Amino acid sequence: MATIKDIARIAGVAPSVVSRALNNKYGVKESTRQRIIQIARELGYYPNSAARSLVTRRSETIGIVMADISEPFYSQSIKGMEYVAKQTGYTLLFSNSYENVEQGQVLHKMISGERVDGLVIVGSNIQEKSFISLLLERDIPFVLVERKFSDPRVNCIWLDNVKGGYMATKYLIEKGHRRIGHIAGNLYFQVALDRIEGYKRALAEAGIDFSQEWVAAGDFLTHGGYRAMKELLPLGCTAVFVANDAMAYGALRAISEAGLKVPDDIAIVGFDDLEFSSLTNPPLTTIRQPRYEMGRKSLEILTSILRERRSGDEASPDGVKVCFQPELIVRQSA
Amino acid sequence: MATIKDIARIAGVAPSVVSRALNNKYGVKESTRQRIIQIARELGYYPNSAARSLVTRRSETIGIVMADISEPFYSQSIKGMEYVAKQTGYTLLFSNSYENVEQGQVLHKMISGERVDGLVIVGSNIQEKSFISLLLERDIPFVLVERKFSDPRVNCIWLDNVKGGYMATKYLIEKGHRRIGHIAGNLYFQVALDRIEGYKRALAEAGIDFSQEWVAAGDFLTHGGYRAMKELLPLGCTAVFVANDAMAYGALRAISEAGLKVPDDIAIVGFDDLEFSSLTNPPLTTIRQPRYEMGRKSLEILTSILRERRSGDEASPDGVKVCFQPELIVRQSA
DNA sequence: TTGAAAGCGTTACCAC
DNA sequence: GTGGTAACGCTTTCAA
Numbered sequence: 001m002a003t004i005k006d007i008a009r010i011a012g013v014a015p016s017v018v019s020r021a022l023n024n025k026y027g028v029k030e031s032t033r034q035r036i037i038q039i040a041r042e043l044g045y046y047p048n049s050a051a052r053s054l055v056t057r058r059s060e061t062i063g064i065v066m067a068d069i070s071e072p073f074y075s076q077s078i079k080g081m082e083y084v085a086k087q088t089g090y091t092l093l094f095s096n097s098y099e100n101v102e103q104g105q106v107l108h109k110m111i112s113g114e115r116v117d118g119l120v121i122v123g124s125n126i127q128e129k130s131f132i133s134l135l136l137e138r139d140i141p142f143v144l145v146e147r148k149f150s151d152p153r154v155n156c157i158w159l160d161n162v163k164g165g166y167m168a169t170k171y172l173i174e175k176g177h178r179r180i181g182h183i184a185g186n187l188y189f190q191v192a193l194d195r196i197e198g199y200k201r202a203l204a205e206a207g208i209d210f211s212q213e214w215v216a217a218g219d220f221l222t223h224g225g226y227r228a229m230k231e232l233l234p235l236g237c238t239a240v241f242v243a244n245d246a247m248a249y250g251a252l253r254a255i256s257e258a259g260l261k262v263p264d265d266i267a268i269v270g271f272d273d274l275e276f277s278s279l280t281n282p283p284l285t286t287i288r289q290p291r292y293e294m295g296r297k298s299l300e301i302l303t304s305i306l307r308e309r310r311s312g313d314e315a316s317p318d319g320v321k322v323c324f325q326p327e328l329i330v331r332q333s334a
Numbered sequence: 335m336a337t338i339k340d341i342a343r344i345a346g347v348a349p350s351v352v353s354r355a356l357n358n359k360y361g362v363k364e365s366t367r368q369r370i371i372q373i374a375r376e377l378g379y380y381p382n383s384a385a386r387s388l389v390t391r392r393s394e395t396i397g398i399v400m401a402d403i404s405e406p407f408y409s410q411s412i413k414g415m416e417y418v419a420k421q422t423g424y425t426l427l428f429s430n431s432y433e434n435v436e437q438g439q440v441l442h443k444m445i446s447g448e449r450v451d452g453l454v455i456v457g458s459n460i461q462e463k464s465f466i467s468l469l470l471e472r473d474i475p476f477v478l479v480e481r482k483f484s485d486p487r488v489n490c491i492w493l494d495n496v497k498g499g500y501m502a503t504k505y506l507i508e509k510g511h512r513r514i515g516h517i518a519g520n521l522y523f524q525v526a527l528d529r530i531e532g533y534k535r536a537l538a539e540a541g542i543d544f545s546q547e548w549v550a551a552g553d554f555l556t557h558g559g560y561r562a563m564k565e566l567l568p569l570g571c572t573a574v575f576v577a578n579d580a581m582a583y584g585a586l587r588a589i590s591e592a593g594l595k596v597p598d599d600i601a602i603v604g605f606d607d608l609e610f611s612s613l614t615n616p617p618l619t620t621i622r623q624p625r626y627e628m629g630r631k632s633l634e635i636l637t638s639i640l641r642e643r644r645s646g647d648e649a650s651p652d653g654v655k656v657c658f659q660p661e662l663i664v665r666q667s668a
Numbered sequence: 669t670t671g672a673a674a675g676c677g678t679t680a681c682c683a684c
Numbered sequence: 685g686t687g688g689t690a691a692c693g694c695t696t697t698c699a700a
Contacts (some may be wrong), residue, residue, distance in 0.1 A: 003677055012602070014687040019679055027685060046446030051677035054384040054692045069428075069653070070409030078404045082430065091449075094403075094428055096416065112380030115425075222613065249613045257614065279556065279583045281590065281615035298351070337693055348671045353695055363669060385693035388676045 002043035003315035010043075011036050017068040022047070037284055053114065058310075061091045062302060063116035065106060067123050069094050072274050073246070073291070077122065077145070080295030088303045090117075099125065107131050111140050118306055120298045122146055141305045143298045145190065148323075155301050157294055161191050164287040164326035165198020168241045168269040171285075171328055173206045177239035177267060183228040183251060185243040192220075194245045195271065218247045225250030238269040239334065245286055246273045252280055252333070267334035281331035290324050297322060336377035344377075345370050356381070364547070387448065392644075395425045396636060398449035399440060401457050403428050406608050407580070407625070411479070413455065414629030419441055422637045424451075431457065441465050445474050452640055454632045456480055475639045477632045480525065484655075489635050489653035491628055495525050498534020498621045498660035502575045502603040505619075507540045511573035511601060515548040517562040519577040526554075529577045529605065552581045559584030567592055573601040573668065579620055580609045586614055601668035616666035623652060624658055631656060 004022075008015040013032060020047075021036040028036075039045075053059045064081060066074055078094075093116060095106045110116045118141035136143050136153060141272050144156035172180050182199050185192030200210050200258045214237060216228035225247025232240060233254065240249040248270035255266055262268055262282055270277060273288035301320050338356075342349040347366060355362045355370040356379075362370075367614075387393045398415060399407055412428075419426050427450060429440045444450045452475035469476050470487060478490035506514050516533050519526030530549065537544050548571060550562035559581025566574060567588065576582040582604035591598055596602055596616055604611060607622035635654050 001448075004679095005677075007562075015677090015686080016679075017686060020686095023679085029685060032685085042335075044446075046442065047448035048388070048677050049449050050384040050388040051692090052679075053679080054382070054388055054694090057692080059384070061598050069403065070406075072404075072406055072409075075404030076405075086684045091427070093425070108380065113383035115383050183459075249610075252615075253613060276610055279587060279614075316679095324347075338695095339693080350672080350695075351670060354670095357695085361669060366669085384691050385676090386695075388678090388693080389695045391676080436686090634693095 001048075002040075002045045003048070004045075006043060007039050007045060009182065010039050017105060026215055040273040057114065058117050059115055060089060061093050061116045062299070063093045063095060063107075063117060063119045065095050065110075065121045065123075065175065067098060068096050073244075073272060073275065074122070075275070076291035077295030078298075080292040081120065081299045084296055084299035084303060088299075088307075090299075090303065094270075106118045108133075111135070111138065116201070118142060119303045120302060124296075139301060143302050143320075145294060145298045148190070148321075153317060155305070155321070155326065157301070157320075157322040158325055159191075159289050159294070159295055159324045161169075161194035161326075162198040162201070164271060164289075165195035165243075166202045167326060167328050168199070168207070168287050169199045169202035171330075172239040172241060172250050172267060172269060172334060173202060173208070175239070175267065175334065178208055179214075179237040179239070180208070181216065181219045181232045181237040181240040181266045183216050183225055183232070183240060183242040183247050184216055185220045185247070187217070189220075192243055195241075199241055218243060220244050220246060222246045222250040228279060229254035230276040232275050233260075237266065239263075239269075241269050241271075243271055245270040245272040245284060248284055248286070248333075249276075249280060252284075256281075263332065263334050269334045270304065273329050277329075278331065280333070285331045286329050288327040288329050290327070297324075335382075336374075336379045336381070338379075339380060340377060341370060341373050349545065370498065382629050383388060391448065394423060395427050395450050396633070397427045397429060397441075397444040397453045399429050399431050399444075399453060399455045399457075401432060402430050406610065407578075407606060408456070410611070411629030411632075414626040414631075415454065415633045418630055418633035421652070422633075424633075424637065431625055435573065436451050445469070447471065452476060452636045454479060454636060456632075457514070463616070465552035475636060475643070477636050479628060479632045482524070482655075485653075487651060487653050489639070490655075491631055491635070491656040491658065493525075493623050493628070493658045495660075496532040496535070498623075499529035499575065499577075500536045500603060501532070501660060501662050502593035502605065502621050503533045503536035505664075505666060506573040506575060506601060506603060507536060507542070509573070509601065512540075512542055513548075513571040513573070514542070515550065515566045515569065515571040515574040517550050517552045517559055517574060517576040517581055519552055519554045519581070522556075526577055529575075533575055539659075552577060554578050554580060556580045556584040560588045563588035567594075571600065573597075573603075574630055575603050575605075577605055578620060579604040579606040579611045580639075582618055582620070582667075583610075583614060586618075590615075597668050603668045607663050611663075614667070619665045619668040620663050622661040622663050627657055631658075638655070642647070 004015050006020045008018045018036050021033040120143050122145040149156045172274050184196055203210050216231045218224040218228045229251035242251050255262055268277045270284045270286035273286045277284040338352045342352045352370050355367040454477050456479040481490055482492045483490045518530055534544050548632045550565045552558040563585035576585050589596055592594045604618050604620035607620045611618040611620050
């Protein structure tokens with residue numbers, strides 16, 4: 001592989017000149033710059049990223065930590081992130097946390113080898129906060145997604161889940177339902193709690209008593225939704241707000257297996273608006289999260305922090321906090 | 335950040351000793367090794383990967399190039415790859431090719447900065463073969479997935495798509511169907527052609543005439559399947575073999591909108607067996623691809639080549655070629 | 669078993 | 685504008 005020294009030798013200049021020429025820096029005569037670029041092209045030169053990042057202490061890489069890259073839920077977020085990455089020239093390094101303790105390991109590996117310049121951490125089940133202190137302490141830029149974090153220094157973006165739960169439930173109430181159940185998500189996640197809270201508020205506002213019995217525990221997974229719906233069926237509710245679409249798919253199936261019809265016998269409202277939700281039978285009424293925009297925003301925040309640091313400007317000590325709004329998507333399940 | 339020198343200073347030894355100790359190499363007294371490891375731990379030491387790969391010329395990273403990381407189709411493959419990566423200590427660097435020409439760019443960037451030690455390239459729409467010559471020429475290990483490539487040096491793994499198409503169609507024939515349509519994939523892909531070929535063979539074997547009219551052009555996407563099914567509906571077929579599940583979802587919808595029932599009016603068989611296919615209405619009968627195993631195998635092949643090279647053994651000049659078998663999954667759509 | 673020193677490819681600094 | 689050179693943190697060789 002051709003190195004900067006090879007080019008320097010051929011061009012009859014010093015390696016430092018080649019470096020400057022190729023990096024579009026000041027202090028190189030235009031004619032020599034052209035000559036160097038030409039030679040570099042002929043040699044098929046590409047900078048060795050290890051060498052570069054060893055001296056610059058930057059990797060031009062951003063680490064993305066999420067529960068599971070291959071969950072359909074994340075696909076739009078990833079696309080949004082990639083859009084910004086492509087524009088800014090960053091490489092994205094994905095790592096699945098599977099929501100478990102190993103996350104600490106993963107993070108440590110990413111940040112300690114100086115493999116990444118910054119991190120986006122998606123997910124709200126991060127129980128231990130110690131890694132946040134670690135990142136703060138080490139002064140590594142990061143953005144939390146799907147998580148509202150009170151420390152003012154922390155950048156975070158999240159959806160107004162209380163409002164989303166409220167909107168879903170209120171819609172059912174407006175449709176005339178009074179016996180409305182809820183299939184909750186994994187209660188270790190703040191989003192699950194928030195969506196329940198929204199559900200309760202809508203009920204309260206309509207003067208409907210909240211009953212714990214009408215809330216079935218789920219886990220955000222399809223099969224959990226199926227099981228939860230089976231528990232709810234004997235209770236005779238006419239509508240169910242399900243805390244995410246994946247569980248709603250399971251709920252639809254349980255209802256169909258029971259010989260009941262959606263929405264006539266039971267109306268269903270989901271949450272997330274996955275790609276697939278327009279294809280269910282019947283197509284799912286749901287609360288949309290602007291996942292593409294959230295992914296994009298997370299990377300915009302991070303890259304702009306990185307840019308500030310690079311330019312040496314004093315960055316504001318305060319983190320950016322952005323709350324996104326849910327949107328009701330009416331289809332045919334309610 | 336603590337470096338090897340810091341550890342050396344504290345331990346009162348030379349940096350080279352620390353390096354050997356931490357890399358479990360011979361030539362370090364056990365007691366000093368322990369002492370060094372202890373100090374490294376206390377300091378929270380992590381090797382700087384840039385420095386290391388600059389000298390070793392290895393990045394311990396494998397690049398994965400696929401059409402679109404966030405397609406549900408790939409989720410199992412990715413999990414299979416990650417399983418091996420975790421076991422062998424490699425980091426996976428994903429890059430979407432979006433099946434387009436930029437792939438050359440992506441690859442170039444990955445291999446030229448010595449960012450990756452090897453590559454897995456998933457997808458069969460790689461029209462230009464030039465990058466394969468490039469990889470071969472540069473002696474960079476790589477594995478092709480979903481693509482049968484004749485050059486004996488090339489490692490590749492693929493599914494027997496002809497057989498899959500044959501199995502799907504034959505199953506419909508055995509169910510008594512004679513008027514069997516086909517919704518094809520994007521014909522620029524070999525897999526689409528192979529599945530058509532299998533369809534034709536099954537028809538021929540049963541003495542059913544093949545008619546071009548019964549084959550509707552699709553694109554492997556849900557909406558394309560929907561459109562194609564609408565074209566097919568007036569032709570009065572009693573069954574359709576759809577070239578992938580994503581299109582089958584669209585087909586199911588078109589049928590349902592036409593007021594027809596699956597499988598009574600029209601039977602449907604898909605291909606791939608995506609996670610979601612057990613949740614459609616009715617659950618989809620389909621041909622399964624062992625995607626997890628294929629992903630796993632691709633990385634096993636690559637890491638074993640990498641291991642051989644590292645140990646300096648002369649690797650066999652012949653590539654590994656593995657053909658996976660499809661499996662019929664009977665549910666309720668046919 | 670240990671240490672000294674060279675060098676990986678690049679950038680950054682300072683002198684010219 | 686340009687060139688020389690010292691880093692960056694690590695591994696590897698060779699000598700002690």
